[in-house]
Amino acid sequence: MLDWLKQLYEIEWIAGLVDDFKLNFLDGDRWTWLLEGLGNTLIITFFALLIGVAIGVVVAAVRSTYDKNEESMRQRGGIGFFLLRIVNAICKVYLTVVRGTPAVVQLLIFYCIIFAASTNSRMIAIVAFGINSGAYVAEIFRAGILSVDGGQFEAGRSLGFNYPQTMIHIIIPQMFKAVLPTLCNEFIVLLKETSIAGYVGIMDLTKAGDLIRSRTYSAFMPLIMVALIYLAMVMLLTWLVGKLERRLRKSER
Amino acid sequence: MNGKEVLIHIEDLKKHYNDGAVRALDGITTDIHRGEVVVIIGPSGSGKSTFLRSLNLLELPTAGKIEFDGVNIADPKVNINLHRQKMGMVFQLFNLFPHMTVLKNMTIAPVKILHRSKAEAIDTAMKLLERVGLADRANAYPSQLSGGQKQRIAIVRALCMQPEVMLFDEPTSALDPEMVGEVLDVMKELAADGMTMAVVTHEMGFAREVADRVFFMDGGQIIETGTPEEIFEHPQSDRLKSFLAKVL
Numbered sequence A: 001m002l003d004w005l006k007q008l009y010e011i012e013w014i015a016g017l018v019d020d021f022k023l024n025f026l027d028g029d030r031w032t033w034l035l036e037g038l039g040n041t042l043i044i045t046f047f048a049l050l051i052g053v054a055i056g057v058v059v060a061a062v063r064s065t066y067d068k069n070e071e072s073m074r075q076r077g078g079i080g081f082f083l084l085r086i087v088n089a090i091c092k093v094y095l096t097v098v099r100g101t102p103a104v105v106q107l108l109i110f111y112c113i114i115f116a117a118s119t120n121s122r123m124i125a126i127v128a129f130g131i132n133s134g135a136y137v138a139e140i141f142r143a144g145i146l147s148v149d150g151g152q153f154e155a156g157r158s159l160g161f162n163y164p165q166t167m168i169h170i171i172i173p174q175m176f177k178a179v180l181p182t183l184c185n186e187f188i189v190l191l192k193e194t195s196i197a198g199y200v201g202i203m204d205l206t207k208a209g210d211l212i213r214s215r216t217y218s219a220f221m222p223l224i225m226v227a228l229i230y231l232a233m234v235m236l237l238t239w240l241v242g243k244l245e246r247r248l249r250k251s252e253r
Numbered sequence B: 001m002n003g004k005e006v007l008i009h010i011e012d013l014k015k016h017y018n019d020g021a022v023r024a025l026d027g028i029t030t031d032i033h034r035g036e037v038v039v040i041i042g043p044s045g046s047g048k049s050t051f052l053r054s055l056n057l058l059e060l061p062t063a064g065k066i067e068f069d070g071v072n073i074a075d076p077k078v079n080i081n082l083h084r085q086k087m088g089m090v091f092q093l094f095n096l097f098p099h100m101t102v103l104k105n106m107t108i109a110p111v112k113i114l115h116r117s118k119a120e121a122i123d124t125a126m127k128l129l130e131r132v133g134l135a136d137r138a139n140a141y142p143s144q145l146s147g148g149q150k151q152r153i154a155i156v157r158a159l160c161m162q163p164e165v166m167l168f169d170e171p172t173s174a175l176d177p178e179m180v181g182e183v184l185d186v187m188k189e190l191a192a193d194g195m196t197m198a199v200v201t202h203e204m205g206f207a208r209e210v211a212d213r214v215f216f217m218d219g220g221q222i223i224e225t226g227t228p229e230e231i232f233e234h235p236q237s238d239r240l241k242s243f244l245a246k247v248l
Helices: A002-010 A012-029 A031-076 A078-100 A103-114 A121-147 A150-159 A163-200 A205-216 A220-250 B048-055 B080-084 B102-112 B118-131 B147-159 B177-192 B204-210 B228-233 B238-247
Strands: B006-017 B022-033 B037-041 B063-068 B087-090 B165-169 B196-200 B213-218 B221-226
Touching: A002 A012, A012 A031, A012 A205, A012 A220, A031 A078, A031 A121, A031 A163, A031 A205, A031 A220, A078 A121, A103 A121, A103 A163, A121 A163, A150 A163, A150 B080, A150 B087, A150 B147, A163 A205, A163 A220, A163 B102, A205 A220, B006 B048, B022 B048, B022 B063, B022 B196, B022 B221, B037 B048, B037 B204, B048 B063, B048 B165, B048 B196, B048 B213, B087 B147, B102 B118, B102 B147, B118 B147, B147 B165, B147 B177, B177 B196, B177 B204, B204 B228, B213 B228, B213 B238, B221 B228, B221 B238
Parallel strands: B037 B196, B037 B213, B087 B165, B165 B196
Antiparallel strands: B006 B022, B006 B063, B213 B221
């Protein structure tokens, strides 16, 4: 066994790779940088995800409530409709601005302008990515609500459910199933999007690889390793969502 | 039907689109009495589905009154949810909830809206399922049922709310021909039990056999009403005559 390994090491390019690996990750325990970076990437992604879904639910609820009830509420009028109109308008502005500007610029605006006084850059990144992701999640949810057959809504209402009850018991469970693949895609995009966190001095996975590169002057090993770690996480996420999807579908068969 | 209590009183009901350019309902005035079976017939586009759907405000009328139990439910200030609980609706495309079992489809509304206990709701649901011969499908999902079975479930789902009136919007139009009978049988039984029913259908046989009164609609108006015999044997208007000539 050992002889076989030794023989392999005598092949020049393999020896080169092994030395490269040792230099980049083992010397000076530089692998711990990657670990720290990975931790930050996961923390930012996870909490941004929570914020994004929370914002997404609220904005999608406002937007589809307004679209669906505009006719009947206009007839009734009153303060409720007035408030809903204002909130709906705010949501529309939010969607336009967030989806119309690059995430890096948004992150920098949060870091350098809005939270210029704060030093907790990881928290700033979580807020910035959360607000960014919320806009996309909101549109995914809204499209999901629209994709549920209108007859389902009518059936719920004609049984006597009010609008929120119909949404909660009948539309949203079906919407969730419909949007799961798209939502998963948004999570993947978010995970990879956090690689710009280095712009505001956060040591995320990408930045960690970059740091190694700046010390070892070797680009191949750290960059490929960082890419592989992202890839592994995305593949794991995809696999998990696939499992969840199959389980949800089974409940209907 | 004289002497019977009026359950739904409809007065000058209008539904216009595009500021009156399209008149789906153009001034309908009529009564539906308690315990009565009204069948609404007419060519497609005549407004019969719109009429039925405005009875529980799935379509918002442009003008007019709909008095149900003495309350004008077309008034925007009325809480329509309370009244819809008492009006069962059956759709052409069944509209069962695909993510719930048959039993859950039937019990969710009584439990969540009327705050019945789960056991009580299940008890009612099972009795109804037995009546329509589908007790063995209680734990099936809608995707496992045939069209006829789905529609029978849709009917008993509405009945679980113990409605005062049942509205049927072309309940057999989406069914394979061999399944029409089983659904009509359930509806006939319901009629025999004294349920107030308003039925939009193309099943002239059903209208003839079960209806107390038939409404013939065209162009958003009720052109003629009468007993099945009056409508089918002695039609008065030319429009009804030409309609019957096509469908009979």
